[in-house]
Amino acid sequence: MALSDLDLSCRIGALTLQNPVLTASGTFGYGREFESFVNLHRLGAVVVKGISLAPRRGNPPPRVVETACGMLNAIGLENVGVERFLAEKMDYLRGMRATVIVNILGDSVEEYAELAGLLDGVAGIAAIEVNISCPNVKKGGVAFGTDPKMAAAVTKAVKGATKLPVIIKLSPNVTDIALMAKAVEAAGADAVSLINTLLGMAIDIRSRRPRLANVVGGLSGPAIKPVALRMVWQVARAVQIPVIGIGGIATAEDALEFLIAGASAIEVGTANFINPRACEDILNGIGAYLEANKMTSVRELVGSLAV
């Protein structure tokens, strides 16, 4: 059976993706950075670096530090802003026939809504992924993603501003992630994706200073996979909407664990840095597994965990 005979497609709200392998925001630039490594049109979708209303210069360096089987980043959401994104980045992605999901971030509910409105109806944009791990500036800097009410408010506002499918990207830095997922589902989210990075820190014992200028940063990579997988499993059992699994996925085996746990699709993050071809390798590996297990559709696998 050739890969093309397999049904790898998955649905995220009204959107059908050709396969479940997506790129994680912030680890794949605006797509073009990977043009010599990956066939962008083969991917389920390219989720681009988080976009804000105004351009952001991000945090001062150092911004990244390696940890055991992982890395911390405090990029600080550096991005070109929505205007330049639409003017400079979308043409290329359209030309490559990539399915584009735009990851957005804001300081207030209103900013999220405004951004969603600006993206609505733009040719080539298939969906919006909402990063709610950002501080709510109006609410004393508590992250939207740690409070079910604020998360629901963002979801409602974004849904009200766009006809595009809306994916809410959940923060893992919470007591009960299933509760968060249910809150955004009730508020109209078409899907949830998780996890964003775990908040972490590293110290240089020589200088006795934080290794990141921002002091704390987001932990990603294989180190966090067990936590991510547990959360995906918990959320998949709690909501009816599709779940996109993220966190430490570096191989097809990793991706398969998330699908079996209940994820309809997955996003590959940090692994892109180490193996720029990771997304295609993972896609091929999922196909091979389905064949070896005599499955014809990836949906047979989704949530197939026998507990």
Added chain:
Amino acid sequence: MALSDLDLSCRIGALTLQNPVLTASGTFGYGREFESFVNLHRLGAVVVKGISLAPRRGNPPPRVVETACGMLNAIGLENVGVERFLAEKMDYLRGMRATVIVNILGDSVEEYAELAGLLDGVAGIAAIEVNISCPNVKKGGVAFGTDPKMAAAVTKAVKGATKLPVIIKLSPNVTDIALMAKAVEAAGADAVSLINTLLGMAIDIRSRRPRLANVVGGLSGPAIKPVALRMVWQVARAVQIPVIGIGGIATAEDALEFLIAGASAIEVGTANFINPRACEDILNGIGAYLEANKMTSVRELVGSLAV
């Protein structure tokens, strides 16, 4: 300067420990298991495997699985129960002149209090560490450690039942660990220790079954160190009581990061499995660092992070 000239002592409530290197509960048995590797009397304290009122047989196997730079365990708090612990394990520890901290766990506030009462006044027991990452059976199985009110209730009950210093061991599976720390501080805790394991999961893609019979388990080891360090830093800034840092500490460098972040002492967990001599190696390394940096007391280091 010889190691003996350094002041490595640290205070945990009314208790003064000779040095800040402790063993983490559940990773050092009842001490005797390490007799041929470590001089127990040289350690800051031996924190023994969690003890419950009645013996517990724990979870069915498989109970452990390796992950990237970490491991998941679902031992299920197997232990001999308080009666056998006192009858069979304490004599040896007293004989070794070890400073013993007993880690306790329970299904209800009352159980915690009863246990604390049974340990009160037992010769050789220096303090009680309360594992609140256990499900509150009376409250639908929500972990004590995820709710500030329940955590405070346990703290109060234990404090009321014993004159020993009480260390509350915090769960990292919460939105705001500083809030938890403040809640138990207000309830009378003499110190907090953190972190317990992060909840995680792993799946065998061949059988499509969880790798742990218990489905989910606790993630420990170097993988979690960045998260643990961040939480210790947050808690140390939020409370006045001493903080004991735990999570992924395998070397003196790791331990120093926690001390610099604000921990008065540290506990070594999973590293004991890999290097049974880890505690003494770490103790020696801390001494060497203090000397190299011309410090005479470990307290000069605690909380010395320049942010």
Added chain:
Amino acid sequence: MAPMQLKAEILRRETLAPDLIRLTFLAPDLAAAARPGQFLMLRAGAVRDPLLRRPLSIHQITTSGWVQVLFKVVGQGTRLLAALAPGQTLDVVGPLGNHFALKSGGNLCLIGGGMGIAPLYFLARELQRRNPPERVVPLLGARTAKELRPLADDFVALGLEPRLATDDGTLGHHGLVIDHLSELLVSGKPWHIYTCGPYPMMRAVVKLCREQGWHCQVSLETMMACGISACLGCAIPAAQLDGPYKHVCKDGPVFGAEEVAWL
């Protein structure tokens, strides 16, 4: 004998078959203390991934203080161990666990499958010292001749006459090692069985022993985080299913077949 933690110098690395490695290292105190059936927790170096030590049985010791392990390369941990060259150091904790009870007298049969043969060689040598060679009968099985021959040769060199079986028929009986058990049955004698190998093989052996009333010592494997009885990760169900679990690293790895559950 209390376990020790030591750095041992690798003296020799032999590739007996593809992915079948025998490492010889110098550890006189360990060699002096080790008993057949015990195991070691090994680490090739200070890597954090894989994180844990790897349990390997003691395959052989010499009076000159050499210790051998014999293992299959199955994943990253054994791959790193297999990459150690003479002169490099191996990080060892051991000897760990209990050991086979050494019988003097009677009819003794050692049944090993695959890497389960590794501890049986040490056992065979100790039994052979205490018993006439014809009373010590090794039944050895593996997937294919390549794997089995080097192991079988060692038993022959001891003066024993191993009966062999391979899954693919390339050496000895074409089939399972336990098919040889019928020979023991035919003999009509009571046997004392020692066995180590794949779980289904051992279960079949244990079933027969129970039927025949033969005594049987089994060496079990399980996932281990520490090997030194600190993590409680190595639990297995005891014969009395609702009783406390047995712990392979402390109560085992050798058990009387009747002590543990056969599921």
Added chain:
Amino acid sequence: MAPMQLKAEILRRETLAPDLIRLTFLAPDLAAAARPGQFLMLRAGAVRDPLLRRPLSIHQITTSGWVQVLFKVVGQGTRLLAALAPGQTLDVVGPLGNHFALKSGGNLCLIGGGMGIAPLYFLARELQRRNPPERVVPLLGARTAKELRPLADDFVALGLEPRLATDDGTLGHHGLVIDHLSELLVSGKPWHIYTCGPYPMMRAVVKLCREQGWHCQVSLETMMACGISACLGCAIPAAQLDGPYKHVCKDGPVFGAEEVAWL
């Protein structure tokens, strides 16, 4: 030239000094595309710890498709790279980043400190092709003779006359490589400077260049997670401090000294 991802065969591993390694590997397409100043992101194998690739400058290429990197073993990543033996494969992404602008004519001076010398050799060769050798002046410094001599010899073999300096005085001037700059000053000529090395050294060079009005190209290092402009981790402050950051893997590693902040 778009970067590629490839597995290259190691042809040679040389230990030039303790912990100073030169790896030669076969990568014809890469060799054809590479320009002086560019770098590679390397990985010794599929280990997860350390997680990230390691950036190393391209030290030399040959027309027969050989590529060389020269590096100091400072931690686990470089240790794993240093352990690669001929015949094994190296996992390469590159060529990455921009490159030095190659001047024809004028007085060219290459100032390298420590491992900063690595990319300057490739640069020196390309400059030497375009300029009379006496117009290409390398100033090379390192901690000690053991480290510096093998590198210096290569420059001599190119027909250049490097001025040397070591921290311990065991080769060349006893002191800093920048002390040689006074010779350039004395010459009274305007110089075009290329520099790569420790930050304090480059800052001193840049200060002098600014005073003298000399043009200066610097090659910078920073922590890099990807090297391919995907993570935005390699930010450094631009000359205009409140403007957008520069990204070393994309806007660099070579910068005009005036483009970036010197803090």
